[in-house]
Amino acid sequence: MRRSGFNLGLWLLLSPLLLWLLLLILLPHVDLLLISLRERVAPREYAFSLGNYREFFQEPLYWRTFARTALLSILATALTLLIAFPVSYYVAKMLRGRIKNALFLLCLIPFWVSELVRTYGWMILLRESGLVSNLLQWSGLSETPVELLYNDGAITVGLVYSAMLFMVVPLITTLDSLDDSLIEAGYDLGGSHWHVMWEIVIPHAMPGMVSGCILVFMLTLGNYLTPTLLGGKDSLWFTEQIYTQFITRFNWEQGSAFGILLLMLSSLIVWLGLRLSRQSFAQVMS
Amino acid sequence: MIDLECRELVKTFDRFTAVDGVSLVVEKGAFFSILGPSGCGKTTLMRMLAGFETPDRGEVRIKGRSMLGVPPNRRPVNMVFQHLALFPNMSVAENVGYGLRRRKTPRVEIHRRVQDVLSRVGLGDSVDKRIDQLSGGQQQRVAIARCLVLEPDVLLLDEPLGALDLKLREHMKVELKKLQSEFGTTFIYITHDQSEALAMSDRVAVMNRGVFEQVGSPQDLYYRPETPFVASFVGENNRWRGRIVHRDLEGRLQVRTEQGMSLYASAAGRGWDRAGQEVEVFVRPEMISLSLSAAHEEMHENRLEGQVVNILFDGSRSQVLVQQHGSDQEVAVNLPQAAEFSGLSEGAPVYLSWPSNRSHAFPFWA
Amino acid sequence: MIPSVPQSRYFRATYRAYVLMFFVYLLAPLLVVAVFAFNDSMFPSLPWGGWTLDWFFSDTEPKLGILYDGELMDSIGISATVALFTTLGSLLLATCNAFLFERKRFPGKDLLYLLMLTPLVIPGVILGVSILLMSSGIANDLESLTGYDIESLRPGLPLVVTGQFAFITTICTLIVSARLRKFNPSLEEAALNLGANRLQAAVTITVPYLSPALIGAGVVSFLMSFENFNTTLMLVGSEAPLTIAMFDRLREGSTPALNAVSLLLMMGSAVLVLISVVVQRDPT
Numbered sequence: 001m002r003r004s005g006f007n008l009g010l011w012l013l014l015s016p017l018l019l020w021l022l023l024l025i026l027l028p029h030v031d032l033l034l035i036s037l038r039e040r041v042a043p044r045e046y047a048f049s050l051g052n053y054r055e056f057f058q059e060p061l062y063w064r065t066f067a068r069t070a071l072l073s074i075l076a077t078a079l080t081l082l083i084a085f086p087v088s089y090y091v092a093k094m095l096r097g098r099i100k101n102a103l104f105l106l107c108l109i110p111f112w113v114s115e116l117v118r119t120y121g122w123m124i125l126l127r128e129s130g131l132v133s134n135l136l137q138w139s140g141l142s143e144t145p146v147e148l149l150y151n152d153g154a155i156t157v158g159l160v161y162s163a164m165l166f167m168v169v170p171l172i173t174t175l176d177s178l179d180d181s182l183i184e185a186g187y188d189l190g191g192s193h194w195h196v197m198w199e200i201v202i203p204h205a206m207p208g209m210v211s212g213c214i215l216v217f218m219l220t221l222g223n224y225l226t227p228t229l230l231g232g233k234d235s236l237w238f239t240e241q242i243y244t245q246f247i248t249r250f251n252w253e254q255g256s257a258f259g260i261l262l263l264m265l266s267s268l269i270v271w272l273g274l275r276l277s278r279q280s281f282a283q284v285m286s
Numbered sequence: 287m288i289d290l291e292c293r294e295l296v297k298t299f300d301r302f303t304a305v306d307g308v309s310l311v312v313e314k315g316a317f318f319s320i321l322g323p324s325g326c327g328k329t330t331l332m333r334m335l336a337g338f339e340t341p342d343r344g345e346v347r348i349k350g351r352s353m354l355g356v357p358p359n360r361r362p363v364n365m366v367f368q369h370l371a372l373f374p375n376m377s378v379a380e381n382v383g384y385g386l387r388r389r390k391t392p393r394v395e396i397h398r399r400v401q402d403v404l405s406r407v408g409l410g411d412s413v414d415k416r417i418d419q420l421s422g423g424q425q426q427r428v429a430i431a432r433c434l435v436l437e438p439d440v441l442l443l444d445e446p447l448g449a450l451d452l453k454l455r456e457h458m459k460v461e462l463k464k465l466q467s468e469f470g471t472t473f474i475y476i477t478h479d480q481s482e483a484l485a486m487s488d489r490v491a492v493m494n495r496g497v498f499e500q501v502g503s504p505q506d507l508y509y510r511p512e513t514p515f516v517a518s519f520v521g522e523n524n525r526w527r528g529r530i531v532h533r534d535l536e537g538r539l540q541v542r543t544e545q546g547m548s549l550y551a552s553a554a555g556r557g558w559d560r561a562g563q564e565v566e567v568f569v570r571p572e573m574i575s576l577s578l579s580a581a582h583e584e585m586h587e588n589r590l591e592g593q594v595v596n597i598l599f600d601g602s603r604s605q606v607l608v609q610q611h612g613s614d615q616e617v618a619v620n621l622p623q624a625a626e627f628s629g630l631s632e633g634a635p636v637y638l639s640w641p642s643n644r645s646h647a648f649p650f651w652a
Numbered sequence: 653m654i655p656s657v658p659q660s661r662y663f664r665a666t667y668r669a670y671v672l673m674f675f676v677y678l679l680a681p682l683l684v685v686a687v688f689a690f691n692d693s694m695f696p697s698l699p700w701g702g703w704t705l706d707w708f709f710s711d712t713e714p715k716l717g718i719l720y721d722g723e724l725m726d727s728i729g730i731s732a733t734v735a736l737f738t739t740l741g742s743l744l745l746a747t748c749n750a751f752l753f754e755r756k757r758f759p760g761k762d763l764l765y766l767l768m769l770t771p772l773v774i775p776g777v778i779l780g781v782s783i784l785l786m787s788s789g790i791a792n793d794l795e796s797l798t799g800y801d802i803e804s805l806r807p808g809l810p811l812v813v814t815g816q817f818a819f820i821t822t823i824c825t826l827i828v829s830a831r832l833r834k835f836n837p838s839l840e841e842a843a844l845n846l847g848a849n850r851l852q853a854a855v856t857i858t859v860p861y862l863s864p865a866l867i868g869a870g871v872v873s874f875l876m877s878f879e880n881f882n883t884t885l886m887l888v889g890s891e892a893p894l895t896i897a898m899f900d901r902l903r904e905g906s907t908p909a910l911n912a913v914s915l916l917l918m919m920g921s922a923v924l925v926l927i928s929v930v931v932q933r934d935p936t
Contacts, residue, residue, distance in 0.1 A: 020745055035785055086670060123906070184358070188359070189433070190359050191388050239882075338657065
């Protein structure tokens with residue numbers, strides 16, 4: 001084959017990719033960083049400054065929202081893992097054949113429904129005149145209607161719900177790939193339920209757990225709808241701050257700084273997760 | 287002393303009966319094989335011994351103790367799985383030490399015993415290797431060591447050589463037999479490969495469609511098959527359909543095959559061998575002696591002459607296909623390695639003979 | 653704990669109940685949204701006002717059915733247009749990317765692959781604002797240089813398509829690559845051997861093989877675009893796609909009309925998903 005023909009083909013395929021990554025991913029984020037590092041000194045005149053970041057640390061509302069977002073995201077991720085693991089294990093290892101496939105597909109359903117619709121569903125369930133409140137009154141657990149919306153609990157329920165799929169799918173996939181005979185060997189050599197789970201199943205499922213946690217954490221951190229719709233006046237989310245700076249206040253410099261901070265936080269957590277589990281990013285994502 | 291006993295084990299899946307009333311007794315220190323084609327129920331039987339299936343009826347007793355309701359992790363049996371099931375996240379030593387850790391054996395002793403068993407299987411220097419750094423044969427030995435270190439009453443092996451290539455399989459056969467006699471553990475070995483079963487076992491059970499067709503020494507199975515299935519499954523055969531012409535006073539049958547050959551055979555079992563009964567006759571190619579001249583000293587009951595129609599060369603396992611003069615009957619015969627046969631070619635006249643007790647007749651019910 | 657290892661009956665029952673509860677949790681919000689679309693009341697909540705189809709078909713206020721709700725219907729059209737463009741663009745680039753990463757070897761490939769994956773871990777809001785910043789920056793520069801204001805660089809539908817395209821392409825690339833990886837290259841070599849040129853071999857052999865993945869990726873990207881909120885929110889102009897329109901309504905106070913739209917959305921997704929499942933079912 002002619003050398004030049006080969007290169008032409010390569011470049012034809014390579015250039016759209018490079019354009020996409022450069023124009024839509026790399027440069028916009030470099031831009032974001034640059035704008036976050038400047039300050040307007042006069043109309044249409046800017047100077048380098050760390051003022052936007054200083055502002056973040058000096059204004060308690062900002063860094064508190066940031067910390068709250070991070071902590072609630074970690075909590076939601078942990079909860080998602082705890083809830084999803086037994087279910088994934090059940091689907092992957094306790095079931096066979098048609099019912100297994102059916103339940104797996106059932107797990108996917110919420111993914112195909114818009115996040116807005118899902119959140120709306122929770123609003124209908126949790127509001128003062130909602131189903132859960134009525135159920136509580138009907139069963140005698142409560143005398144008066146209960147407002148379950150607009151608090152951190154509601155946010156957590158919603159966050160866990162939206163992210164569940166991204167935990168369940170990698171978990172089921174990795175657990176499914178665990179050969180039953182390994183589990184049987186664990187018992188055959190005298191292991192108890194606990195030991196087999198801890199020494200054989202969980203080490204095997206670790207890649208799935210890590211990729212699930214990373215995905216869930218990312219999604220939760222960047223979530224906008226759930227905290228906005230299910231949270232109350234005090235339960236601010238950091239993405240809401242970014243939105244406010246950009247769209248409401250038109251303070252792009254401050255908003256960019258917030259964006260960079262959020263990116264740094266998420267990258268840090270992803271990096272930590274990968275380090276702890278000794279996996280590569282490409283492994284986890286595919 | 288009896289290590290393992292099964293009584294009338296039955297296991298049914300949906301409408302399929304995998305194991306249908308199997309009883310067996312295995313003595314201490316024996317190498318017992320269960321030989322059968324895939325789907326014959328041998329894996330289900332073994333999984334009932336290990337505790338991964340619950341029998342619908344019947345009982346398993348190990349060292350006289352009933353195993354009913356005893357979960358797999360409390361049974362004094364260990365299993366070498368078909369694909370070995372070595373834990374990929376653990377080193378060789380951790381794999382072998384797994385069962386000891388479950389028994390809360392002191393760390394120092396675990397270390398000593400793991401080291402000991404690994405050097406006994408010839409892997410003393412692979413202790414800290416990862417599983418995927420070992421060859422197939424080495425993994426095999428780790429899987430066995432992992433069980434033997436627990437000193438089980440019975441070791442179950444589920445076609446452990448199935449995944450290996452031919453050369454290695456031949457080698458591991460010898461090795462397994464050696465290991466078994468060194469450790470003195472009772473082995474129950476499942477396979478569909480008759481040569482593995484015959485070469486290693488003290489006793490073999492041939493299993494088909496959920497039942498044992500015959501249990502006996504390898505020699506029993508080979509020389510005295512009791513059912514057509516055993517005769518055809520163990521070893522190679524000429525297999526002919528025919529009809530009984532005559533039964534003499536010594537119980538020898540004179541049979542005429544569908545292709546028109548007449549021969550003497552011994553009846554397997556009694557009471558059915560009347561003249562006129564349809565039969566199937568099995569004769570092993572290696573039981574027939576081949577000669578180039580009629581004046582051969584060996585005076586077997588069955589003698590015939592024919593000509594070579596085909597030579598299937600396969601080294602020491604070469605065969606010739608001979609057609610009898612005066613009938614359509616073709617007979618496969620092992621080709622001896624003697625010099626006189628090296629020039630044998632198609633069309634050459636040859637003389638065959640074999641004793642009547644080397645052709646086994648079974649009733650054939652159409 | 654697998655079926656072949658004995659467990660106590662109590663444990664088994666508890667475990668089963670837990671899994672059942674999980675699926676109730678999973679489906680409850682979707683069910684209530686669907687059911688309250690038929691509530692004959694101004695509110696999507698109890699008390700139940702009886703069954704009605706007004707929220708779909710009534711043409712009069714106050715229970716204006718969604719089919720007669722011009723604003724909502726327009727927004728569905730907008731969303732569909734955006735989704736169509738996004739899907740076409742993403743599929744095209746994803747196919748190129750798949751061939752590039754599966755077939756070619758070039759320096760820096762691993763780095764580019766990692767970079768290709770990054771959109772998955774960038775929060776949608778941030779992806780949105782960064783693209784907003786960049787395009788506004790370019791638009792401002794161009795305006796001060798040439799005096800023209802390029803409308804499509806300002807918040808609006810072209811920018812929405814661009815923003816969605818930026819991350820949906822990654823997902824499509826993963827889907828198409830996975831299928832291409834399973835392709836047996838000797839089939840293509842056989843085509844070449846039988847006289848096809850490279851392009852013909854690709855079009856007649858490889859692309860048909862990829863078509864289930866292309867359709868699957870197309871469905872995924874259409875749905876993801878249609879349902880996207882975060883990125884869209886940052887880039888949207890005066891014309892609102894469905895999710896944005898619904899969000900605005902939701903903040904004003906919801907009526908069962910929103911349930912009705914949601915139900916339509918769910919049914920639309922279901923049809924698309926069914927199509928992709930049927931297409932991707934491998935006969936082998």
